Amino acid sequence: MSRALRRELRSIDDQFSERDGDEFEPEELDVIVEGMEASEPRTRSSAVRLLDTTDVDATTLPMDHLQPVLVDLIKQGIDADDRRIKRTAERAARVLAKYGLTDPEAIADLTHLGESMLAVSDPQLRTGGSALLGPVLMADDYEPGVDEVDAMTHHVVMTVQLVDGFRQQIDLIVPALVALANLPDDLLDRVPPQLDSVDLTPFLTASYGKSRRGVARLLQTLAPTAPEFVKKYVPDLTTRLDDDEPFVSEAASIALTTLADRIGRAALEPALISLPDVLEGDDQARRSALRVVAAMADTDPGMLKRVPVERIEAIGRDLDPGSASRERAWAIRTLGAHAAEAGATGVVELTVELAYGTVDGAPVDDAIVAITPLQRGLRDAVLAAPATAACSVPADADWPPAADLGPELPLGRLNNTIANLDPNGTRAELAEAVSEGDSADGPGVDSALLGYWITGYAVRGAFQTEPTVLDNVASIVTDGEQPLPRRRLLAGALTVVQVLEDLDESASDRLASVGMALEDASDDSLDLLGRALRAEDD
Numbered sequence: 001m002s003r004a005l006r007r008e009l010r011s012i013d014d015q016f017s018e019r020d021g022d023e024f025e026p027e028e029l030d031v032i033v034e035g036m037e038a039s040e041p042r043t044r045s046s047a048v049r050l051l052d053t054t055d056v057d058a059t060t061l062p063m064d065h066l067q068p069v070l071v072d073l074i075k076q077g078i079d080a081d082d083r084r085i086k087r088t089a090e091r092a093a094r095v096l097a098k099y100g101l102t103d104p105e106a107i108a109d110l111t112h113l114g115e116s117m118l119a120v121s122d123p124q125l126r127t128g129g130s131a132l133l134g135p136v137l138m139a140d141d142y143e144p145g146v147d148e149v150d151a152m153t154h155h156v157v158m159t160v161q162l163v164d165g166f167r168q169q170i171d172l173i174v175p176a177l178v179a180l181a182n183l184p185d186d187l188l189d190r191v192p193p194q195l196d197s198v199d200l201t202p203f204l205t206a207s208y209g210k211s212r213r214g215v216a217r218l219l220q221t222l223a224p225t226a227p228e229f230v231k232k233y234v235p236d237l238t239t240r241l242d243d244d245e246p247f248v249s250e251a252a253s254i255a256l257t258t259l260a261d262r263i264g265r266a267a268l269e270p271a272l273i274s275l276p277d278v279l280e281g282d283d284q285a286r287r288s289a290l291r292v293v294a295a296m297a298d299t300d301p302g303m304l305k306r307v308p309v310e311r312i313e314a315i316g317r318d319l320d321p322g323s324a325s326r327e328r329a330w331a332i333r334t335l336g337a338h339a340a341e342a343g344a345t346g347v348v349e350l351t352v353e354l355a356y357g358t359v360d361g362a363p364v365d366d367a368i369v370a371i372t373p374l375q376r377g378l379r380d381a382v383l384a385a386p387a388t389a390a391c392s393v394p395a396d397a398d399w400p401p402a403a404d405l406g407p408e409l410p411l412g413r414l415n416n417t418i419a420n421l422d423p424n425g426t427r428a429e430l431a432e433a434v435s436e437g438d439s440a441d442g443p444g445v446d447s448a449l450l451g452y453w454i455t456g457y458a459v460r461g462a463f464q465t466e467p468t469v470l471d472n473v474a475s476i477v478t479d480g481e482q483p484l485p486r487r488r489l490l491a492g493a494l495t496v497v498q499v500l501e502d503l504d505e506s507a508s509d510r511l512a513s514v515g516m517a518l519e520d521a522s523d524d525s526l527d528l529l530g531r532a533l534r535a536e537d538d
Contacts, residue, residue, distance in 0.1 A: 002038055002039075002040040002042070002043045005031070005034065005035055005038060005043050006035070006042070006043055006046050008031050008035075009031065009032070009035050009043075009046045009047055009050055010046075012024070012028045012031060012032070012050065013050055013053075013054070015028075016028075016054055022055065022056050022057045022060075023056050023057050023060035024056060024060070024061075029061075029062065031047075032047050032050060032051065033047075033065065033066065033069065034047075035047025035050075036048060036066075036069045036070070036073065037069060041082060041084050041085050041088065042084065044073060044088055045084055045087065045088045045091070048070070048073060048088050048091040048092050048095065049091055051066075051091075051095045051099075052091040052094050052095050052098075056099075058098075058099045061099055063099060063100050066095075066099075066100070067096065067100050070092040070093075070095055070096050070100070071092075071096075071109075071110075071113065073088055073089055073092040074089045074092050074093055074096075074113055074117065074128065075089075075113075076088075076089065077089020077090070077092070077117075077124070077125060077128075078116055078117060078120060078125060083124070086122055086124040086125055087124050089117070089124065089125060089128055090124040090125065090127050090128035090131075091128075092128070093113075093114070093117065093127075093128030093129065093131045093132050094128065094131045094175075096110060096132060097131040097132050097134065097135055097175075107136055107141055107142070110132055110136075111132065111133060111136055111142050113129075113132060114128075114129040114130070114131075114132030114133040114148075115129065115133075115144070115145075115147075115148055116129070117129030117132070118130070118133075118147075118148050118151040118152065118155075119147070119151065123155065123158070123159055123163065123172050124172075126151060126152070126155040126176070127155070127171070127172045127173075127175055127176070128175075129148075129151070129152075130152050130155065130175035130176040130178070130179045131175035133148065133152075133179045134175055134178040134179040134182065137179050137182035137183065138178075138182045143184050143187075144183070144187070146187070146190060149180070149183065149187050149190050149191070150190065150194065152176040152179055152180055153176075153180065153190065153191055153194035153195055154194065155172075155173070155176050156173045156176050156177065156180075156194075156195060156198065157194060157195065157197055157198050159172045159173050160173065160198040160199075161197075161198065166202070166206070167208070169203075170203065170206065170208055170210070170211045173203070173214070174210050174211060174214045177203075177214035177215060177217070177218050178214050178217065180218055180221075181214070181217040181218040181220070181221045182221070183221070185225070188221065188222060188225050188226070189225060189226070191218075191222060191226070192222060192226040192228075192229035195229070196229060200215050200218075200219075200233065201233065201236050203215045204216060204219075204233065204236050204237070204240065205236055205239065205240075209244075209245050209248070212240065212243060212245060212248045213245060213247050213248055213251075216237070216240060216243075216247070216248045216251035216252050216255070217247075217251050219233055219237065219251070219252075219255045220251040220252075220254050220255040220258070223254075223255045223258040223259045223262070224258055224262070227259050227262035227263050227267075228263075230255060230259055231259065231263055231266070231267070234256065234259065234266070234267055234270055235270045237252040237255055237256055238252070238256065238270045238271045238273075238274055239274065240252035241253055241256075241271065241274065241275075241278045241285060241288045241289060241292065242274070242277070242278045242281045242282075242285040242288070242289075246284040249284050249285060249287075249288045250284065250287070250288060252288065253287075253288035253289075253291040253292055254291070256268060256271065256292055256295070257291055257292060257294075257295035260295045260296075260298070260299045261299075264299055264300065265299055265300045265303065267299075268292060268295060268296050268299060268300075268303065269303070271292050272303065272306045272307070275289055275292070275293065275307055275308075276308050276311070279308060279311045279312070279315070280311075286315060286327070287327050290312070290315065290327050290330035290331055290334070291330055293307055293312065293330070293334045294329075294330035294331075294333040294334055294373050296334070296337075297333050297334050297336070297337030297338075297373075297376070297377070297380075298333070298337075298376070301337040301338070301340065301341040301380075302341060304334065304337060304338045304341060304342070305341075305342065307334070307338075309334070309335070309338050309344075309347070312331050312334050312335060312338075313331075313335065313347070313350060315327075315331055316328060316331030316332065316335065316350070316354050317350075317354070319331065320361075321357055321358040321360070321361030321362045322361050322362060322363070325358055325361075325362035325363075325366040325367055325369070325370045326366070326369055326370040326373075328354060328358050328370070329358060329370035329371070329372075329373040329374035329377070330373050331354065332351055332354050332355050332358065332373065332374050332377035332378065333373035333374065333376050333377035334377070335347050335350060335351040335354070335377060335381070336351045336376065336377030336378060336379065336380035336381040336384070337376075337377065337380050339351060339380060339381050339384035339385070340380035340381070340383050340384040343384065344384070345384060345385040345388055347381075347384075348381045348384050348385045348388045348389050348392065349388065349392045351377055351378065351380075351381040351389075352378065352381055352389050352392035352393060353392065353394075355374055355377065355378045355381075355454065356393065356394050356451065358370065358374060359374070359447055359450045359451050359454060360447055360451070362447075364446055364447055364450065367447065367450055368450070371450070371453075371454065374454060375453075375454045375457040375458060375461075376461075378454055378455075378457070378458040379457060379458040379460075379461035379462055380462075381458070382458045382459060382461075382462040382469060383461070383462040383465055383466060383469070386462065386466075386468070386469045386472035386473065387472050387476075389458075390472060390473050390476045390486075390490060391476065391486075393455065393486045393489055393490060394485065394486065394489075395482075395483035395485060395486050396483065396485060451489060451492075452489065452492035452493060452495075452496060453496060455489050455490065455492065455493035455496070456492065456493040456494070456495070456496020456497055456500070457496065457500075458493070459473050459490075459493045459494065459496075459497055460496065460497045460500055460501050463497065463501070463507075464501075467507070470497075470507055470510055470511075471510070473490050473493065473494065474494070474510060474511075474513075474514045476490055477490045477491045477494065477514055477517075477518070478514060478517040478518070484523060484526075487523075487526060488523070488525050488526060488529070491514070491518060491525075491526055491529040491530070491533075492525075492529055494511055494514060494529075494533060495529055495532045495533060497511070498511055498532070498533060511533045512533060512534050514530070514533055515529075515530045515531065515532070515533030515534035516530070516534060517530070518530025518533070519531060519534065
């Protein structure tokens, strides 16, 4: 009977592959369930393997019926000495992790089962336990104890050191790598000391996507808290910037740029060799490369001398601000830093043009997400050539007068929102921070306000390094021959400087003199801004 049942299971496997579908027929599911409930371990293993190795629509599986059977197979494996039964338990855990962790009431029971599997010093059971805990850790529905963390790290080390066969090692450790990559911050410090005895490089550069994804994600997670551990993988992370898997490429770029904040130039220098090729790659490769070169601009702008800046210029022009505002902001950051570092005033006009085009063309939330590299790039452009940058502010931009933005510009609120953004955060994390800031009381933020803001930030930042910047800007604000939109924007920028900067007496007097020149102007916006600039002098 068992032999005939296994033949039926093989036939189902063949038929499923041939029809290229995403669900089993009802009668096929009956056979699978019968196989999992069979008395013979080999038959149970065949049935569970069929569920584990096929990708089906989860909604078509009768998990209410399958889950108790799978749980029973796991419990049998925990108590068994037979290797086949343990292997079946591991596969059952994978199936539950893939299809069964949807019912909140069941999650607690299944995480407890995962903990029980990890408690047994067996590679199959610890792989299965890691597979069960990974999804709930990713969803922040569970916090393991130190015993579970130590069991997973020990499992990775023992597998790499003792198990023969690279593919088998990957199958065993990837669930643990995924689970460890999603640990709460307070448990991450337990991971590097354990994993320091093994080399993850072969798994980061393997031909198997799931292996590269697991290691890249783990290194991204550990970069903020364990830079010394991640540092040894910098050359290998650099090779992943143009990985075929977008997830791996992004994780590698985030790990490198986060690491740059901790250890500086050493995290980015190896990338200089491959960047020219990566910048010629597909959309994801260029995105990852732009993130890295923007980090170079923040960390050591001198490195940009070895970057093909003309390629950055071309990419910046081609990127659509409506759909790629953050990538465009990284290009702006790089170009501004290059202008300031190399004295490349010819790049200043393009940097300014791209910056205001991004603010004007991007959805407001996307523009705020991208604002840190954007405003830093514009600041460096202003510093490189203050008069050129000021005269490059759009003369025909449709900025509403500051008087139309409300009785008070919500600069303080916007400043707090931007200050809380992590430049190396994911798009989702940044969007959440923006959403939290946007829920505060007070006037809303729109592209016009952001235009005033980034201009003020740029002037303020450049002024902190070179005080004469204030005179350059003030002379254009008070020049009646300059286009009105440009004067409005630069005058609004000076009010931002006034609000955010602790000015000395000389600078305060200079702003007050600008305010006097603007008061009673025929343009209501300039008149309003003039009164604001004189406010502290009254």
